[in-house]
Amino acid sequence: MNKILLLLSAAACTLLACKQSGDKDKGQSLAAEAAFDNKDYHTQSNADSVKGTHLFLDIEVSFDTKMITGSALWDIENPYKKSQIIFDTKDLVIDSVFLDGVTKAAYTLGNPDSVLGTALNVTIKPENKSVKIYYHTTDKATALQWLAPEQTFGKQHPFLYTQSESIHARTWIPVQDGPGVRYTYDAKVTVPKGLMALMSATNPQQKAADGVYTFHMDKPIPAYLMALAVGDIGFKSIDDRTGVYAEPSILAKAYNEFTDVGKMVHTAEELYGPYRWGRYDILVLPSGFPIGGMENPKLTFCTPTILAGDKSLVNLIAHELAHNWSGNLVTNHTWNDFWLNEGFTMYFERRITEAMQGKSYTDMQWELGYQDLVATMEDLKDKPEDTHLRLNLKGRNPDDGLTDIAYEKGAHLLKLIELTVGRAKMDTFLTQYFNDNAFKTMNTKDFIDYLNKHLLDQNPDWKMKININEWVYSAGIPKSCPRADMERFVKVDSVAKKFTTGTKAAALPAVQWSTYEWMHFLRQMVTSNINLEQMKDLDQVYHLTQTQNSEKADLWYLLSIKTKYTPAYPAMRSFLYVTGREKFLQPLYKEMMKTAEGKQMASEIYTLARPNYHPLTQKVVDEIVK
Ligand SMILES: [Zn+2]
Secondary structure (H helix, E strand, C coil): CCCCCCCCCHHHHHHCCCCECCCHHHHHHHHHHHCCCCCCCCCCCCCCCCEEEEEEEEEEEECCCCEEEEEEEEEEECCCCCCEEEEEECCEEEEEEEECCCEECCEEECCCECCCEEEEEEECCCCCCEEEEEEEECCCCCCEEEECHHHCCCCCCCEEEECCCCCCHHHCCCECCCCCCEEEEEEEEECCCCCEEEECCCCCCCCCCCCEEEEEEEEEEEHHHCCEEEECCEEEECCCCEEEEECHHHHHHHHHHCCCHHHHHHHHHHHHCCCCCCCEEEEECCCCCCCCEECCCCEEEECHHHCCCCCCCCHHHHHHHHCCCECCCEEECCHHHHHHHHHHHHHHHHHHHHHHHCHHHHHHHHHHHHHHHHHHHHHCCCCHHHHCCCCCCCCCCHHHHCCHHHHHHHHHHHHHHHHHHCHHHHHHHHHHHHHHCCCEEECHHHHHHHHHHHCHHHCHHHHHHHCHHHHHHCCCECCCCCCCCCHHHHHHHHHHHHHHCCCCHHHCCCCCCCHHHHHHHHHHHHHCCCCHHHHHHHHHHHCHHHCCCHHHHHHHHHHHHHHCCHHHHHHHHHHHHHCCCHHHHHHHHHHHCCCHHHHHHHHHHHHHHHHHCCHHHHHHHHHHHC
16 A cells, blocks of 8 residues: 555654664563564454455445445365354444355354454354355445545546455455455456446456456455455556556546556566566546555556656556565565565665666655655654554554554665665565565564574674664664665755745746655745745746646645645645545645634535545544544
């Protein structure tokens, strides 16, 4: 998944000093290591003793009732001859349960837990081979977003998509829902005629006349990678293994943005070994999609906000592609080990980008990521344990762990390892790591053991220099955290200084700037005392209010709220009405809430925009705007 939460406005980034972790944390880190607990507290299933090994999902999607109805047939393995199998469900209605296709099964539902949902306990006998659960979803399903036609690009047909990570799969499928539990699946999905259905599996490239689609996933995956999308969707091939799905009205635009994706898959393979999932396709969703992208196997789901028209934001695809190694192939064992998915993926994403766009370009990504990390540390200053790479989310919602700690602190640790051992050794190590652990899970402790055995034991100095326990089990940013080469940003800094001290916008050498140079510049403007005249000057020369680049737009609107630059307000309102990407929404609503007139504007905008946002995003913005 792409970074989801910008916990703090970018404004704070450059003001904050790096928080260093000190000696006092060393004792804590040793204790945390000693007490390492590998249990997944976010599933109520008993998959460690009775396991669903293959799913046959037979469901019908109704836009009239906004309901998925059907059955989940699980092949089971019961080596210890247990008398019950337990599935996770949340806000699902269970209609009936059968054993081996014929015998009606006895089952009970546990007490509902607000985070974990309701355990479904099915009584079984040692000889039973399968459990079939008839069920339907409810309007509380947090994984599902049902869009009315007017919320799509085409405005003619409804649309449905799922977002299962972290533990939302259980709101649309009864499943043993933990990242450590893998299974293969087949599915038959019936949708209204004229619409296409797609899953994280082998996918159709044309609509089925009868609205019935079948899917097959022969590689074992965890439940958080279950995905479904239904809508008026077309397909365009990029090359013989990559292609783009999107609504017909944006398909050509999406295709033009992603023409280099075939090359990107080859680049990733050159780095860390073969892509093992067959096809790699991308589905561009309607604007309400709450996150940047989701690495659903064979079919990345992504936001349309990366369609900038100039390929400048396709690094998001590099991220989702990289997950096909770190995450989908070698999966974090529990959500406490989330950094093993996201830290590795950020590192891998930047290696792909470096190979395709060059080092100085990627150095800017590293530096912006470091700024995000510093901002996140400040935001979490009252919860230092949440800044450890290895988390303790027992009793909490695992979505609480979706911060830049996993992404950026994790990536910077891998960067430090690379700088310490050298790139050649690092790449050999990572390739072997993905091979040795393919289609398995990994926890933090086992990763450290593996790293030591296969790399760091070669040289005691490396171990000392990296001091991995400090990174994993202590708070803050370790002193050893590497920083990227700042060459291009130093130039931007000097331009920013000139502008804030009186140089006119037309005299700035900004026409050739990349998105990242603009982001760095605009982040500095947010923390400076830029005035209305300067805003007007910048806008007249660089047309920032009208930019089609969502990253630039978001920062420009943040700056506009702060300086009360009203000419940007209509464009900002339009942006907020249609864009559901949480990363962009949070800073804008938070900034508006700082003044009385801003609060009024936030309330007006949100009243109209709220129906377009995903239920999870609504929850987050409700908290800000309430
Ligand atoms: Zn990710």
